[in-house]
Amino acid sequence: MTILDVESVQAFVAIADFQSFTRAAEALGTTQGAISVKLKRLEDRIGQRLIERTPRSVRLSAQGALFLDGARDFLAAHERAVAGLTDCRRRFTLGIAAHVAGPEVPTLLARLNVHDPGLTIEVRLDNSRTLLDAFDRGELDAAIIRREDDRRDGEILGPEHFAWFATPHFEHRQGEPVRLAALAPSCGVRDIATRALDARSIPWTEVFLGGSSSMVTAAVSAGLAIGAFSCRLAPPGTVEVGQRFGLPELPSSEIVLHSTLTDAKSRGALRTLAAAFREHRVTAG
Structure with a gap:
């Protein structure tokens, strides 16, 4: 029977998460050398190479990818067992x-x-x-x-990219103020959008000011206005309309x-x- 030790499995999962021996060591509060030793001990114990390492990259091997979910389950079970020894939350x-x-x-x-x-x-x-x-x-x-x-x-x-979104049939006439839906004035995305419009001297007006992102999403989805959103969080049923309406490109963030x-x-x-x-x-x- 192959018996796994927790520290070796922790080292493997950290390397997989960070794709870096250095950052994995920092996260676990140890050294890069110690991480390497623990990984080798684990690989020797199970008889499989789990991590493929080159001067430019660190990535899972095919066996490592298969082992990762089980390794996470193993660590989770260990955490639950330890947590069960105390009622302190x-x-x-x-x-x-x-x-x-x-x-x-x-x-x-x-x-x-x-x-x-x-x-x-x-x-x-x-x-x-x-x-x-x-x-x-x-x-x-x-x-x-x-x-x-x-x-x-x-x-x-990760990076965060923004764009202008509206319903497919939303109408905006050139020369008229851009009808915007946005969060409160303290919202950073609102600032990104309005600064971009002002820099191009494009008039705009807020026709909907929401107290939450879900309310702004609802207003744009209902066809009331255009909204500036993260590209990964655009409201369902909307499309990117920046090029169609001649709106300025929005700067990315992180x-x-x-x-x-x-x-x-x-x-x-x-x-x-x-x-x-x-x-x-x-x-x-």
């Missing part, structure tokens, strides 16, 4: 920007729960600036937001993860969160 407060939260959110929360069944997850949705201020005040353990212009810190989770947590348990949760977000984007793409 920890709280994790996560902020997610309204213009970032999408279909991957259930995946993120499910992965966090599997990683740490003793974790109470509290999610707060708001605009990026409000969440960043809350994070700086220590009210959030972590925040996934659109990068703000004045901040260069945070772990990049989605970043902010956190100052340093203990091993929390770092593991953050690594799980980041990996789940990236994996969902790759699958969706």
Whole structure:
């Protein structure tokens, strides 16, 4: 019978998540050499090469890809067993920007729960600036937001591209103000859109100002206005209309993860969160 040790499997999953021995070592609070030793121990024990490493890339082998889900289940079972020894539940407060939260959110929360069944997850949705201020005040353990212009810190989770969307039969006459639906004036995506219009001297008017992203989505889907959305979060049934109406191209941004947590348990949760977000984007793409 092949007996697996937890640390070796943790090392393998971290390498798979980050596609980097260095970043995996940082996440697990150890050295690159130690990570390599643990991976070799695991590969020797199961008699399969799990990771293919070249000077330019680190990726799963065919056997590693087959083993990954089982490895995650193995670690989850270990976490549940350890969590069962204590009634102490920890709280994790996560902020997610309204213009970032999408279909991957259930995946993120499910992965966090599997990683740490003793974790109470509290999610707060708001605009990026409000969440960043809350994070700086220590009210959030972590925040996934659109990068703000004045901040260069945070772990990049992926690019974010924006465009103009409306229903296929929406009409806009040249020379008339662009009819916009947007979130409150503090919304960063609204700022991106209105600055782009102002830079081209294109008149605009807000015909719908929503209190939530779902309300703005509903207004655009109903054909009331044009909206600026992340390309991955465009309302169902809408189409990109920037070129059709001569609207300016919207600049791209980045989605970043902010956190100052340093203990091993929390770092593991953050690594799980980041990996789940990236994996969902790759699958969706």
